[in-house]
């Protein structure tokens with residue numbers, strides 16, 4: 001049985017006061033959320049604030065990106081070692097915003113995933129098709145290619161140590177959620193791709209859904225057999241909404 005994992009991706013939002021209040025409200029509820037894993041991914045600059053606020057609780061911390069290199073002359077970048085030092089266990093890799101706005105490719109996503117694993121971080125690797133790709137029936141081939149390039153880089157045996165997030169680009173921040181059938185269909189396709197290469201990995205690997213997940217649609221999505229949790233953007237900035245989603249898991 002895969003334990004559900006709920007991850008808040010704050011994206012480029014928040015100030016210290018907000019981080020403080022949001023973390024305090026979530027930590028306060030953690031004792032009532034015993035059977036799920038919860039992680040928060042604030043912007044780099046708020047990690048320390050979030051670490052202080054979540055210290056001693058079951059609430060875990062993650063980052064939204066990392067550099068593929070070890071420490072060195074890479075101005076503006078943040079290394080895996082720095083993230084570990086800041087208290088991160090998790091790191092989101094290859095979010096569609098990073099792919100479309102910052103030029104990340106399947107190749108860089110694979111390399112960052114390998115770097116995270118080598119340095120002891122747990123990668124949450126994002127995949128997902130655009131609206132045009134779905135309209136033209138390419139959604140499975142796009143997702144297959146995104147996932148396969150990561151498998152090729154890290155090897156199928158290491159895939160048991162990654163979490164995959166299926167985030168259809170057309171559902172991110174739009175209020176348009178994939179139906180449970182659409183999401184389950186893609187999650188099952190992803191798991192089949194893993195199973196065809198390694199059965200145990202397919203059983204162990206958690207596949208999260210992301211894209212306008214809210215309190216009012218979470219339970220139908222999280223009730224699907226291959227949906228093992230959520231990667232939550234907008235709704236993770238509001239403690240009541242985020243906790244509502246966590247409770248429905």
Ligand code: 13P
Nearest residue numbers: 009172173211212233234
């Ligand atoms: P929204 O929940 O705001 O649609 O964002 C989803 C997402 O991109 C999480 O990484």
